[in-house]
Amino acid sequence: MTRTGASRPHPAAPPEVTPMRPFRRLWSALSLSSLGTWLSVPALSATAALLARDEDLAGRAQAVGGTLVLMVLPLVLFAPLAGPATARLDRRLALAVADVLRFAVVLSVPLVDALPWTLAAAFLVSCLTLLWIPVAGAAVPALVPEGLRGAARRSAARAVYGAAPVAAVLFAVLALIAEGAFDTAGRADLALYATAVVFLGGGAVVASLGELSGPTPEGFSIPAPLAAAFRAPRSADGTPAARGLGLAVAAATLAGAAVAAVAEVHARELGGGDAGYGSVLAALAIGVASGLFLGPRVLRPFSRRRLLGLAVVAAALALLVVALVQNLVVVVFVTAFLGVAAGAAWATGTAALAGPDEDAGEDGASGPLAYPRSVALVTTLAAFIVAPLLAGAFGSHRFSVGGGSYDLGGAGLALLVAAVLVLLSGLVAYRRLDDRRGVPLLPDLAAAVRGEVYTPPAPAEAATAAVPVRHERGVFVAFEGGEGAGKTTQARLASIWLRDHGYDVVSTHEPGATKTGMRLRALLLDRETTGLSDRAETLLYAADRADHVANVIRPAMERGAIVVSDRYIDSSLAYQGFGRRQEVEDIARVNAWATGGLIPDLTVLLELPPEAGLGRLTSPADRIEAEPNEFHERVIAGFRALAEAYPDRYLVLDASRPQAELSRAIQDRIRELLPDPVPAATEDITSTFPAITD
Numbered sequence: 001m002t003r004t005g006a007s008r009p010h011p012a013a014p015p016e017v018t019p020m021r022p023f024r025r026l027w028s029a030l031s032l033s034s035l036g037t038w039l040s041v042p043a044l045s046a047t048a049a050l051l052a053r054d055e056d057l058a059g060r061a062q063a064v065g066g067t068l069v070l071m072v073l074p075l076v077l078f079a080p081l082a083g084p085a086t087a088r089l090d091r092r093l094a095l096a097v098a099d100v101l102r103f104a105v106v107l108s109v110p111l112v113d114a115l116p117w118t119l120a121a122a123f124l125v126s127c128l129t130l131l132w133i134p135v136a137g138a139a140v141p142a143l144v145p146e147g148l149r150g151a152a153r154r155s156a157a158r159a160v161y162g163a164a165p166v167a168a169v170l171f172a173v174l175a176l177i178a179e180g181a182f183d184t185a186g187r188a189d190l191a192l193y194a195t196a197v198v199f200l201g202g203g204a205v206v207a208s209l210g211e212l213s214g215p216t217p218e219g220f221s222i223p224a225p226l227a228a229a230f231r232a233p234r235s236a237d238g239t240p241a242a243r244g245l246g247l248a249v250a251a252a253t254l255a256g257a258a259v260a261a262v263a264e265v266h267a268r269e270l271g272g273g274d275a276g277y278g279s280v281l282a283a284l285a286i287g288v289a290s291g292l293f294l295g296p297r298v299l300r301p302f303s304r305r306r307l308l309g310l311a312v313v314a315a316a317l318a319l320l321v322v323a324l325v326q327n328l329v330v331v332v333f334v335t336a337f338l339g340v341a342a343g344a345a346w347a348t349g350t351a352a353l354a355g356p357d358e359d360a361g362e363d364g365a366s367g368p369l370a371y372p373r374s375v376a377l378v379t380t381l382a383a384f385i386v387a388p389l390l391a392g393a394f395g396s397h398r399f400s401v402g403g404g405s406y407d408l409g410g411a412g413l414a415l416l417v418a419a420v421l422v423l424l425s426g427l428v429a430y431r432r433l434d435d436r437r438g439v440p441l442l443p444d445l446a447a448a449v450r451g452e453v454y455t456p457p458a459p460a461e462a463a464t465a466a467v468p469v470r471h472e473r474g475v476f477v478a479f480e481g482g483e484g485a486g487k488t489t490q491a492r493l494a495s496i497w498l499r500d501h502g503y504d505v506v507s508t509h510e511p512g513a514t515k516t517g518m519r520l521r522a523l524l525l526d527r528e529t530t531g532l533s534d535r536a537e538t539l540l541y542a543a544d545r546a547d548h549v550a551n552v553i554r555p556a557m558e559r560g561a562i563v564v565s566d567r568y569i570d571s572s573l574a575y576q577g578f579g580r581r582q583e584v585e586d587i588a589r590v591n592a593w594a595t596g597g598l599i600p601d602l603t604v605l606l607e608l609p610p611e612a613g614l615g616r617l618t619s620p621a622d623r624i625e626a627e628p629n630e631f632h633e634r635v636i637a638g639f640r641a642l643a644e645a646y647p648d649r650y651l652v653l654d655a656s657r658p659q660a661e662l663s664r665a666i667q668d669r670i671r672e673l674l675p676d677p678v679p680a681a682t683e684d685i686t687s688t689f690p691a692i693t694d
Contacts, residue, residue, distance in 0.1 A: 023143045023152060025209055027159050030136055032202035033099055034160040036195050037129050038167035040106060041071060042264075042281055043191035044122045046175070046274045049264050050188045051115040057265065057410050058392025063115060064264045065388025070123040072381045074130050080224045082130045091139045092209050098132040099203030107196040110189040136160075165285040170194070172278025179275060187274060228374035244305075244432030245349055246375050248312050251425035252345035253376040255315040255338055257383035258418035259284055259322060262391050266411035269396070270328040283332045287339020294340065295347025301637060302448035303581065306441070308348040309430025315341035316423035323415035326407065346372070383418070390414035435581050453578065453637045474557035475673050476598070478568035481606035482636050483625050484613030485655040486662070490606065491566045493663050494670065498562055503674070506556040509566035511544040514551050520544040525622040538576040538587055545569065546594035553598065560675070568600055570642055575624065578638025579631050601673050604666055605643050606655035610636060613655075 045067040052063035105124045109117065140156045141149040171191055178190040229246075260281065267276035291311075299307060318338035322331050350369050391410040399406045408416075436444065439454065447454035477494065479487040488509070495507040512521030520540055523529055532540075545568070556563050569591045577584035610632035617625060643650040651669045653662055 022209065023140075023155075025205060026139060026143055027155060029095065029202050029205040029209065030140075030156055031159040031163055032198055032205060033095070033132065033136075034163035035167050035170075036099070036102065036106075036198035036202060037125075038164045039171060039191065039195045039198060040102070040122075040125050041068070042168065042171040042278060043106070043188070043195045044071070044109065044118060044125070045264055046171075046277060047109060047188040047192060048115060048118050048122075049268075051113070051118060056392075057395055060268075061262065061265050061388040061392040061410065065261060065384055066119055067122045068261060068384040068388075069381065070119055071126045072377070072384055074123065074126040076225050076377055076381050078127070078130060082134050089135065091135050092206060094135045095132060095139065096203045096206040098128045098135070099199045099206060102128050103196045103199040103203065106192055106199060110186075110192050162289070165282065165289050168278060168282035168285040172275055172282050175274035175278045179273060191274075225374035225377045228370050229378045231371065244429045245308070246371070247425050248308050248345060248429035248433065249349045249372045249375045250379045251312045251422045251429060252315055252342040252349075253379040254383055254418060254425075255312075255319050255422045256284060256288065256342045257380040258319065258387045258415055259335055259338065261384045261387035262411035262414050265388070265391055266331070266409065266415070267328065269409035269411055270326060270331065272328045276328050276332075279328075279332045280335050283336040284339045287336040287341075288343040288346075289339075290336075291340040291343020291345070292347050293343075295344035296351060298344065299445075299448040301451060301453045302445065303434075303436050304348045304351060305433040305435045305581075306430070306444070308345055309426060309433045311341045311345035311348065312426030312429055313423065315345065316419050316426050319415060319419035319422060323412045323419055324408070326412075346376075387414045387418060390417060437583065453634075453641050474560050475562045475602075475670075475675065476553065476557060476565070476600045477563065477602045477604065477670060477673075478565045478570070478600040479604045479606070480567060480570050480574070480639060481655060482608060482610055482613050482632055482639070484616035485606040485608040486659070487606055488566050489659065490604065490662055490666060491564050493659075494666055495564045497663070497667055498564070498670070498674075501674075504556075504559070504561040506552065506561050506563045508548065508552050508563065510548060510568060510571065511541060513548045514544075516547045517544045525624060527621075527623045527626060529623055534576065534580040534582055537580070538572060538582065538590065541572050541576065542587075542590050542594045545572070545591060549595045549598055554596075562674075565600075568603070569595065570603060570639065573642060574635045574638035578641070579627070579635040581634075584638075600649065602669060603643075603646075603650050604669075605639055605650055605652045606662070607636065607640070607652060608655035 045064045048063040048067040049060050052060045055063070102125050105121050105128070109121050112118075136156070137153075140152050144152040174191045174194055175187070178187040182190065263280040263284075264274075264277045267273065267280055270276065272279065295307075295311075315338050318334050318341060321334045322338065325331055325334070350372055391414040394410040394413040396407065396409045397413070399408065444454040479491040479494075481487050491507065491509075495505045498505045510517075511524055512518045520543060524532075524537065524540055524544075553563050553565065569588070572587055572591055573584055576582055577587045610629055614621075614625065614629075614632070640652075643652050651666065653665055655662070
């Protein structure tokens with residue numbers, strides 16, 4: 001299946017990492033501590049709501065919102081202080097103490113049974129978690145060899161973030177048990193006790209570990225989210241990330257954070273209680289995890305930037321349903337779809353920054369992904385502050401609809417406002433991110449569902465329609481294909497065959513067929529050429545082609561020769577258009593002007609999977625050959641799309657077939673185009689038609 005614009009999924013941890021007993025025990029400790037951290041969020045917020053049960057809707061919403069805000073606030077305000085504060089601490093002792101202190105704080109909440117202390121406990125747990133994060137991040141590389149540290153970090157990240165769905169499901173189960181086993185005043189205590197036990201278990205596992213000393217990983221300092229959120233880096237293709245990407249990440253985060261902020265109040269309005277609250281959170285967490293997994297894999301031929309914008313719009317539409325539907329079961333299922341859209345948006349957005357050769361999971365707390373993480377963190381804090389306030393301020397309302405009545409709670413109205421904001425932001429982000437403007441969305445999406453890349457009808461011919469095409473006396477044959485497909489070999493064999501049959505043949509290639517072209521070729525293919533923008537690369541290829549046509553191809557055709565070229569315009573359409581994700585129509589127009597509208601009489605496309613083609617190369621890879629596999633897959637898909645658009649001009653062959661078979665097929669097709677090898681003047685003199693045989 002063709003793969004276009006797909007971001008590279010995180011590779012799985014090598015098998016050498018997890019069997020290491022010390023690392024496996026640390027992984028277990030991180031899993032338990034993370035489970036306690038995630039479980040403490042619904043446990044403390046549900047406790048705050050229970051303690052404010054005698055208040056009105058605004059009071060309950062503010063109690064839940066205040067708990068959530070105090071759990072996020074230290075991560076936003078004090079993040080830069082965490083690294084220096086823990087740099088000199090004994091790592092095993094610091095991790096164990098952090099877990100034990102969180103155990104004590106959480107355990108004290110049901111004993112004190114007061115809302116102010118619950119809020120204070122939320123703040124303390126968050127502060128201890130903030131100290132735990134850099135210590136855990138520095139401890140992971142200390143237990144594995146240097147070559148496996150990247151895999152160890154990815155495995156640890158899965159342990160940390162993978163605990164979120166487990167914690168949400170566990171809370172829902174505990175809440176369901178508590179509703180049947182305890183009275184109203186003690187229903188939230190079971191989740192708190194379970195959270196405390198999990199923290200204690202994590203501390204016990206850490207205490208059993210050996211020495212965790214080692215150098216602090218470079219670049220693991222935690223940046224200030226408030227500053228990093230407004231300091232957008234450039235994305236992998238060199239464009240400013242703020243041009244839509246930050247807005248898309250903020251909108252996707254707002255969709256999920258708004259649901260989490262009012263989920264407790266909304267579930268209670270729908271008659272769900274804490275079990276319903278846990279179900280909504282579980283659906284959201286599982287959906288986000290699924291979206292993170294599916295984001296790099298779904299609709300691979302589809303533009304990742306378009307997918308990012310569409311994912312945000314899908315999250316907004318799901319949020320509208322969550323806000324308006326008054327059925328808890330439907331709300332839970334739609335929240336899962338919302339999570340999938342938000343997770344896919346995050347996966348595609350971070351991939352745009354990290355690039356295909358970078359691992360989005362290995363930049364620690366800094367690096368290119370510090371920007372979207374900071375945007376998400378600041379957006380979450382804002383949602384936790386504003387959404388509960390709106391829910392309390394709106395209150396519940398009854399509307400008359402079609403002779404009946406429709407009740408909409410304050411939480412639903414707050415979610416409705418958030419949905420409108422997310423939808424507007426998603427539409428703006430899509431417009432800014434769209435890298436295939438002029439290509440209709442629905443046909444592009446339908447082609448991606450079929451596993452294909454959509455190409456507008458006849459871009460090259462349409463672009464050259466305005467340019468007067470000169471009718472040449474000769475024949476022009478171009479050979480195209482990916483790296484290692486055998487273009488050069490087949491072009492050489494075709495030239496030899498034509499010469500053997502008495503034709504004047506000019507064999508040429510791109511780039512570098514002229515003296516000027518040789519200099520451009522060295523610049524374009526040298527791996528030492530760095531920082532060359534995609535547009536500059538496209539224009540340099542067009543400049544080489546203009547000189548090539550003017551000084552080699554056109555003079556040969558004007559004297560009646562047969563020109564056999566290794567690459568021509570379609571290579572730019574495939575490599576710089578599809579491969580670099582630039583507008584194919586723009587590239588076609590530039591090259592139509594550069595060549596005076598000259599189009600080959602025949603284009604021979606040799607198809608070969610990129611892995612096989614690159615495996616044939618014997619010399620060191622040049623700058624284009626060294627591009628990642630996804631780039632070459634987009635190129636192959638582009639050639640195929642061009643061949644489907646112009647079937648009369650293309651001869652498509654499977655390059656894995658034997659060389660002799662390919663040569664015979666090419667000769668049969670070229671023979672249909674061949675002129676009489678004897679000049680017309682000779683026929684005028686002899687008044688005879690010479691016999692021509694193969």
